[in-house]
Amino acid sequence: xxxxxxxxxxxxxxxxxxxxxxxxxxxxxxxxxxxxxxxxxxxxxxxxxxxxxxxxxxxxxxxxxxxxxxxxxxxxxxxxxxxxxxxxxxxxxxxxxxxxxxxxxxxxxxxxxxxxxxxxxxxxxxxxxxxxxxxxxxxxxxxxxxxxxxxxxxxxxxxxxxxxxxxxxxxxxxxxxxxxxxxxxxxxxxxxxxxxxxxxxxxxxxxxxxxxxxxxxxxxxxxxxxxx
Amino acid sequence: xxxxxxxxxxxxxxxxxxxxxxxxxxxxxxxxxxxxxxxxxxxxxxxxxxxxxxxxxxxxxxxxxxxxxxxxxxxxxxxxxxxxxxxxxxxxxxxxxxxxxxxxxxxxxxxxxxxxxxxxxxxxxxxxxxxxxxxxxxxxxxxxxxxxxxxxxxxxxxxxxxxxxxxxxxxxxxxx
Numbered sequence: 001x002x003x004x005x006x007x008x009x010x011x012x013x014x015x016x017x018x019x020x021x022x023x024x025x026x027x028x029x030x031x032x033x034x035x036x037x038x039x040x041x042x043x044x045x046x047x048x049x050x051x052x053x054x055x056x057x058x059x060x061x062x063x064x065x066x067x068x069x070x071x072x073x074x075x076x077x078x079x080x081x082x083x084x085x086x087x088x089x090x091x092x093x094x095x096x097x098x099x100x101x102x103x104x105x106x107x108x109x110x111x112x113x114x115x116x117x118x119x120x121x122x123x124x125x126x127x128x129x130x131x132x133x134x135x136x137x138x139x140x141x142x143x144x145x146x147x148x149x150x151x152x153x154x155x156x157x158x159x160x161x162x163x164x165x166x167x168x169x170x171x172x173x174x175x176x177x178x179x180x181x182x183x184x185x186x187x188x189x190x191x192x193x194x195x196x197x198x199x200x201x202x203x204x205x206x207x208x209x210x211x212x213x214x215x216x217x218x219x220x221x222x223x224x225x226x227x228x
Numbered sequence: 229x230x231x232x233x234x235x236x237x238x239x240x241x242x243x244x245x246x247x248x249x250x251x252x253x254x255x256x257x258x259x260x261x262x263x264x265x266x267x268x269x270x271x272x273x274x275x276x277x278x279x280x281x282x283x284x285x286x287x288x289x290x291x292x293x294x295x296x297x298x299x300x301x302x303x304x305x306x307x308x309x310x311x312x313x314x315x316x317x318x319x320x321x322x323x324x325x326x327x328x329x330x331x332x333x334x335x336x337x338x339x340x341x342x343x344x345x346x347x348x349x350x351x352x353x354x355x356x357x358x359x360x361x362x363x364x365x366x367x368x369x370x371x372x373x374x375x376x377x378x379x380x381x382x383x384x385x386x387x388x389x390x391x392x393x394x395x396x397x398x399x400x401x402x403x404x
Binding site: 019020021023024025027028030031032033034035036037040041043044045047048051 | 247250251254258259260262263266267272275276279280283284287288335338339340341342344345348363364391394395398
């Protein structure tokens with residue numbers, strides 16, 4: 001059998017294959033594979049289920065938070081645009097009088113020390129303020145108004161009967177006899193009485209005058225004279 | 229070692245979040261991805277944890293994949309990125325000038341894949357990561373530099389250093 005010669009460059013090719021780099025390039029594709037642990041899929045499966053449940057909650061929460069933030073921003077912006085520009089005014093003083101010093105009874109002596117202290121404080125602050133204001137000006141300062149050291153008294157109030165007084169005539173015998181009683185009222189809830197002299201041809205003239213006054217205006221002050 | 233093509237029906241089912249299809253994809257790719265993880269980390273427990281996280285991320289973000297035909301390389305990139313993040317604290321790129329040159333001038337021996345695998349595992353973390361990314365997984369120096377947060381020149385020098393070390397380690401392994 002005839003022998004066949006290989007190509008002349010075969011040995012050089014074998015030599016080159018023996019070269020480290022060439023061996024390396026061929027073997028990196030044939031590196032042995034390794035097996036992961038057997039229960040790895042169970043863990044992945046479990047984690048995928050957990051992640052599925054968690055994901056929508058975060059989505060909804062983020063949507064809700066963003067809506068709330070947008071609404072809050074909108075409301076703030078609306079209020080900023082609507083609010084009028086306010087300039088701060090400094091209060092000079094606050095006058096507060098305690099209730100216990102106000103009384104309707106003039107006979108009682110009230111403790112007025114706290115009220116007087118308040119008034120003195122107001123006087124002092126007013127004077128200081130006016131001095132500060134008139135530092136640069138040439139205006140003449142007026143004397144501060146002094147408030148009498150008396151308690152505040154409120155008048156008696158009676159709505160129905162404004163006043164009632166008895167006219168007393170001096171009797172020559174020394175005995176005080178009341179001849180008339182005068183009543184002054186608004187006359188709103190009073191009954192109108194009409195006396196007639198039954199059977200008489202002439203009516204009493206004083207009665208007609210009273211009726212004329214009472215019937216003019218219902219809300220007018222009514223003065224009634226009664227004989228005793 | 230690597231799966232170049234996957235059944236298009238399977239990919240479509242996986243995209244529709246079909247759990248049985250996801251399991252099939254896991255079975256087809258788990259050895260490939262675990263090997264990548266293990267070679268970067270050189271620790272079985274860490275590699276399993278990283279692979280678990282990688283698969284969860286893959287199945288969750290699969291709907292965002294624009295090119296289903298690039299599914300395998302996309303899965304590999306996610307896994308490698310996670311493995312590098314895991315090992316980042318201990319990855320250290322040695323200064324080449326300061327280390328002893330262990331290379332032998334003439335390499336005149338044959339070796340197989342198992343010997344190479346052993347030699348790769350004995351490499352320093354930084355050099356091993358660069359060698360695996362460029363020589364094994366086929367990334368460019370630019371991509372490798374981006375993944376490892378290093379410069380391209382560092383990637384090139386580390387690859388040269390890794391090959392020199394491999395030559396020396398393989399020679400020692402063959403002599404033993």
